[in-house]
Amino acid sequence: MSQISLRTITKSFGETPVLNNVSLDIEEGEFVTLVGPSGCGKSTFLRILAGLEAADAGQVEIQGRDVTAIRPADRNLAMVFQSYALYPHLSVAQNIMTPLRMRDLNRLGRLPVIGPLLSRAAHRKMRDQVGEVAETLQITPLLDRKPGQLSGGQRQRVALGRAMVRQPVAFLMDEPLSNLDAALRVHMRAELSELHRRLQATFVYVTHDQAEALTMSDRMAVMMHGDILQVGPPNDIYRNPASLDVARFIGSPRINTLPGEVNGTGGLELLGVTTETRVRGLRQAVTMGVRPEHLHMRVTGRFSGTVRHRENLGSDIFVHLEVAGAPAKVVLRLAPAEAVELGLGTRVAFDFNPTDILLFDATGARLAFTHPAREVA
Numbered sequence: 357m358s359q360i361s362l363r364t365i366t367k368s369f370g371e372t373p374v375l376n377n378v379s380l381d382i383e384e385g386e387f388v389t390l391v392g393p394s395g396c397g398k399s400t401f402l403r404i405l406a407g408l409e410a411a412d413a414g415q416v417e418i419q420g421r422d423v424t425a426i427r428p429a430d431r432n433l434a435m436v437f438q439s440y441a442l443y444p445h446l447s448v449a450q451n452i453m454t455p456l457r458m459r460d461l462n463r464l465g466r467l468p469v470i471g472p473l474l475s476r477a478a479h480r481k482m483r484d485q486v487g488e489v490a491e492t493l494q495i496t497p498l499l500d501r502k503p504g505q506l507s508g509g510q511r512q513r514v515a516l517g518r519a520m521v522r523q524p525v526a527f528l529m530d531e532p533l534s535n536l537d538a539a540l541r542v543h544m545r546a547e548l549s550e551l552h553r554r555l556q557a558t559f560v561y562v563t564h565d566q567a568e569a570l571t572m573s574d575r576m577a578v579m580m581h582g583d584i585l586q587v588g589p590p591n592d593i594y595r596n597p598a599s600l601d602v603a604r605f606i607g608s609p610r611i612n613t614l615p616g617e618v619n620g621t622g623g624l625e626l627l628g629v630t631t632e633t634r635v636r637g638l639r640q641a642v643t644m645g646v647r648p649e650h651l652h653m654r655v656t657g658r659f660s661g662t663v664r665h666r667e668n669l670g671s672d673i674f675v676h677l678e679v680a681g682a683p684a685k686v687v688l689r690l691a692p693a694e695a696v697e698l699g700l701g702t703r704v705a706f707d708f709n710p711t712d713i714l715l716f717d718a719t720g721a722r723l724a725f726t727h728p729a730r731e732v733a
């Protein structure tokens with residue numbers, strides 16, 4: 357049994373369908389990421405799991421219990437948002453402690469008044485819990501500061517601390533890093549992965565950033581237009597996308613796509629070149645996908661183009677080629693030493709290994725193919 361199950365969730369806002377019969381199972385201790393373009397329904401899906409939004413149809417189960425009609429506070433899930441929503445007038449320690457106080461006071465059936473209602477022993481226990489969380493997040497020296505005296509990354513850690521202190525069944529995070537600058541985002545990705553390893557807790561993470569999904573997840577669910585298109589480990593999805601939409605969304609720079617055709621004998625023809633690749637369905641238009649790292653400059657390359665743009669990332673150079681017959685620029689990822697001579701306007705011959713390509717039919721679904729063992733790289 358999975359720890360969390362969302363079954364056939366359907367949701368519309370007025371006339372607009374937002375989730376179309378979406379299901380997802382999450383195992384205990386997994387880091388699962390919902391990733392997809394803006395507006396595809398990720399936050400809505402997460403909010404339905406949290407109980408902050410009601411589905412029109414479908415069930416939510418947590419640890420085998422149907423919680424579809426249970427209010428958010430009783431689902432024992434902790435939510436971390438993009439806006440950290442810290443109390444500005446409370447110290448870091450008090451911010452982290454707030455959920456514990458709320459829980460106890462809720463249990464006592466009193467109004468959530470903070471302060472003298474708590475016994476000394478209860479208060480000491482809470483301070484210990486806050487201390488432990490602060491140690492884990494390495495924010496102990498910041499406990500007496502107010503949120504206004506913290507950097508963005510530190511505030512993010514306090515928000516995480518506030519989620520951790522309750523020891524929830526799972527942590528739900530909606531774009532928690534998007535307010536941070538690029539360098540800090542990369543740093544926090546590593547911190548979140550490390551935190552996940554240490555806590556061995558379930559993380560359900562929402563992002564539109566495919567790099568975040570690829571770097572942190574055990575499994576990622578690629579969402580588009582209110583559907584989950586594919587679920588799997590990042591490597592599987594990157595190498596084996598089920599459709600052209602997934603192939604295009606995952607990976608940066610985007611996968612190159614070239615129009616092709618399967619001829620009357622099953623041979624794949626690309627930009628006037630008959631390749632060794634064999635496809636079963638004869639005489640159909642196809643799209644070939646090949647990632648920038650799988651295109652190699654070769655004097656004997658069967659394809660060629662003209663350099664129109666160079667992107668220098670220091671460790672890699674992305675060279676954008678104009679290729680006759682290709683609807684968009686073809687991008688090659690090269691090592692800096694390889695790209696030295698490639699000024700704008702240079703003609704470049706290139707090729708690929710037949711094992712490195714993906715083929716899609718006219719509907720965007722994957723096509724199987726065979727190929728001889730011909731090595732280019």
Ligand SMILES: Nc1ncnc2c1ncn2[C@@H]1O[C@H](COP(=O)(O)OP(=O)(O)OP(=O)(O)O)[C@@H](O)[C@H]1O
Nearest residue numbers: 369374392393394395396397398399400401563564
């Ligand atoms: N309360 C609401 N009322 C009406 N429409 C809504 C509401 N909340 C969301 N929507 C619409 O539902 C769709 C999905 O929204 P959602 O917030 O789930 O997207 P998202 O995938 O999280 O996008 P983003 O990456 O931009 O956060 C969008 O078209 C959005 O405009």
Ligand SMILES: [Mg+2]
Nearest residue numbers: 398399400530
């Ligand atoms: Mg969102």
